[in-house]
Amino acid sequence: MEFIKLTLEEELAIVTIDRPKSLNALNSQVYQEIIATLGQIKDMDEIKVVILTGSGDKAFAAGADIAQMVHEDAMAGRRLSGLCHDAANLLEGMRQVTIAAVNGFALGGGCELTLACDIRIAAENARFALPEVTLGIIPGGGGTQRLSRIIGVGRAKELIFTGDQIDAQEAYRMGLANHVVPKEELMDTCRALGKKIASRASYAVFLAKTAVNSSLEIDLKNGAEREKDLLGLAFATHDKREGMEAFLARRAPDFKDF
Ligand code: DAK
Secondary structure, three states, rough: OOOEEEEEEEOOOEEEEHHHHHHEOOOOHHHHHHHHHHHHHHOOOOOOOOEEOOOOOOOOOOOOOOHHHHOOOOOHHHHHHHHHHHHHHHHHHOEEEEEEEEOOOEHHHHHHHHHOOEEEEEOOOOEEOOOHHOOOOOOOOOHHHHHHHHHHHHHHHHHHHHOOOOHHHHHHHHHOEEEEEEHHHHHHHHHHHHHHHHHHOOHHHHHHHHHHHHOOOHHHHHHHHHHHHHHHHHHHOOHHHHHHHHHHHHOOOOOOOO
């Protein structure tokens, strides 16, 4: 891998987009490497949480690579868009919980990767935007779909139609960032949150992630049915019995993740 660094720390996988000279701009190769890395992590049973971040202290990722896109025709653009969607869909659907550690600019395709993560933690210097209309295009990695689901249609339209950047505090007020922290505390905050989530029954966390994701796609009645089915599945696990027995015996649970 040339542009992606993968660090494994017990139950955590830290994926770093590492192309700092271009502010971690996302060309096809970067997207392919993100997809390959997430595909690898997806099958690592010991990994419970993925933290996605950018290298350097200036950018998470300053968007799709404009130097690449400038030469592309419609078909090449569509292919690139396919890669963006594949990366986002992987982040959204994978068994592990995904946390975006937003360490600076998260623009365009970079912002879209954060939107596909389960949780976004912003450093104080983080800036979010979908500036595609300033370049004559529209978001191509799910931005028009996911932003409104997170912050509401009205705010999403304003951000997408203006291309304006918002800072970390504004992102927090809109519910885009779960927390804002000083930049030197960003990774430790993400690690601490990741470890807390990893200490829970991880199969139950995955079922909960699946249920919440469903709520964005199906109506309430069918969503409730899905929740019942997934809860039924949770009742069939070792961890359900262990979690409840441990509570009653006033001891810590020993989860097996199934
Ligand atoms: N692409 C390529 N290079 C970039 C880049 C980018 N997105 N962002 C920054 N760089 C490069 C700069 O060209 C510069 O390179 P050198 O000149 O040093 O070689 C280096 O990174 C440092 O950038 P600056 O000198 O500009 O740094 P500043 O601190 O002055 O400014 C900035 C930082 C983040 C405000 C500025 O760099 C900036 O505005 N960058 C571009 C932001 C942006 O517009 N991003 C693209 C959003 S559009 C689709 C698929 C995907 C997408 C859409 C459609 N399909 C195919 C349909 C997604 C689109 C987007 O992401």
